[in-house]
Amino acid sequence: MSTVAVILAAGLGTRMKSRLPKVLHPILGDPSLLWVLRALPSDLGGAVVVVHHGKEQVERAIGAWQTAGLLPCPISTVDQGVPLGTGHALQACIPELDRLGAGQVVILCGDVPLTTPGTVQRLCASEALLLAMDLQTPGAYGRVLQHPDGRLAGLVEAKDATPEQLAVQRVNGGAYSLPWPALRLALLGLTNDNAQREYYLTDAVVGVAREIPVAVEVCEPEELAGMNSRHDQAALQAAAQRRIERHWMAEGVTFLHPGSILVGPRVHLHQDVILEPGVRLEGAVVVGEGTQIGQGTVITDSTLGPGVEVRPYCVIERALVGEGSKVGPFARLREGTELAEKVHIGNFVETKKAKLQRGAKANHLAYLGDTEVGEGTNIGAGVITCNYDGVNKHRTLIGRNVFIGSDTQLVAPLVIGDGVLIGAGSTITKDVPADALALSRAPQVNREGGAPRLRTRQRKGTGLS
The missing domain is CATH 2.160.10.10 (Hexapeptide repeat proteins)
Incomplete structure (x- = not known):
């Protein structure tokens, strides 16, 4: 049994307003998905990239990165088909994760490029962990609900949250490490009884948390910030540049x-x-x-x-x-x-x-x-x-x-x-x-007095006096 990463990269990214798949938009010249894959440890049992919109472009890019030696571990892809939510994306991966002999599954988003290799390493080394961030204005992020001892108690999407839950400033970063047997069972029991009529991965995570303790680690917001618009892309690039400059x-x-x-x-x-x-x-x-x-x-x-x-x-x-x-x-x-x-x-x-x-x-x-x-x-x-x-x-x-x-x-x-x-x-x-x-030149010819004679002819030819 080994640890396998799943990278969610099937989204259309409508707010990017682009024919290029969202996960291929660059941050400092490298596509967002490449940043995510490059942060993975080399000792993983593999990584599965979930694709759909722009599938051919994403798979071509992954092939080119593999050929160039830019990827730390073997990569395979799974086509989600018609996207029915993040939980549905993981359901589509069940056969591939079983084939890879997954014992632990680490889940990351292909449009969240600045999670550091150190943070990903800690995630991979954890039995059950969720990465969160604290925001002054959480907006549309899902809220993280915790027990008094800090363990995960629940996750609620903003569209489904009560006013009291919307007041919570700790939000879900969309990155998890969970034991595959428990996660697999929770995925098979998902329903789409929610405001968006989607199969939420968060419901499966909460299902796992009912059976085993799931820890919550709070990260710097830039590590978990997603790229959903051109404005987000510019903000991520600025954050990445500041990090690189400091180094x-x-x-x-x-x-x-x-x-x-x-x-x-x-x-x-x-x-x-x-x-x-x-x-x-x-x-x-x-x-x-x-x-x-x-x-x-x-x-x-x-x-x-x-x-x-x-x-x-x-x-x-x-x-x-x-x-x-x-x-x-x-x-x-x-x-x-x-x-x-x-x-x-x-x-x-x-x-x-x-x-x-x-x-x-x-x-x-x-x-x-x-x-x-x-x-x-x-x-x-x-x-x-x-x-x-x-x-x-x-x-x-x-x-x-x-x-x-x-x-x-x-x-x-x-x-x-x-x-x-x-x-x-x-x-x-x-x-x-x-x-x-x-030397390769035509011979030079000098004609004495030739310049004024030529200028006279030119003036007559153009009607100039």
Whole structure:
């Protein structure tokens, strides 16, 4: 017998007003459901996600997370069918929980993303526990009724509550740990005799509490806050960001304007990193010691080494940036970019599947796609690798200590040897051997006195005097 988690994720989320399932709406770049699944202990006997609305999207997302190694334990899904309440959702899981050999069931909501792993661990280690929160204005939350010794006495939905019960400020957080045999029996006895004509999970929880003591643990409200609207989503993101900022500041990271900086939950920052206003880091991002990231920069799924300087307003996605490199301002490093140590990528330079070796430079207005650039090579302003012929992509290989003059087009496939010098304004279509000088220009013609004669003809042609 083992502990199995059940995650409720079948809801439509009408107040979100979105075609995207509610549990896939992001908090700091990661969907709410991923936050919940990631908080589970790795020693669980599995987790069952209850789906229905947007089932295909949710199952695709879970598959992608499993492939990426983001989930701590095996995940299966159960389609609730037409949703008839939270109790009905658990009833739909009975065959799967039996198959998994559940002895204990931990129940969480897929739209409650900020329950910490520590709290989930305590829940999983408890025989019978309900998580609650105290609110000044409980609103539509279900109320928690307790015996004088603190044990659970009852749960009542707000729509079914009496005025006296509505005055209770301790509310149900929707997270439980219960022994499966007792919960299974209570689920089989559920009725929908209530204001919403639904099968309430809370009725089953109270049924268990009649047989065994169910403890109540009060948590911070942000840990149990649900995402039912865009306003809720914004509030949860702000709470998550404050939590992440506190953590990284304690680890020696500088946030120059904390309210404007967004750092996702899978980001890892080393000591003495400096984040300027408006920075956004999402996905699996690692930033090395002493690196400074300039204002307005967006980085996703990338690794930056120590001592990197990212100047303002850069976009870096699925890239590697080596120690001591300088990037930007206004640079874009696309997927597959790998910069070695002390590489310079300047303003309005774009790279894609480009590998630049130590000390290589592209300081102005260049495009480097499907290319390798050797150590110490200098790429001039306006240089582009012409890597796409309309059907296929082709590679450009550039050797060490090459100088490529401004406004040069390198038409791939192409190999440029070590020590080559290419004159400005050239279009290179053939391989260039090492240490060669390559030029490709039409001859320049100077016509003495030609400028005023041309201007005279132009004025006559346009009727100007």
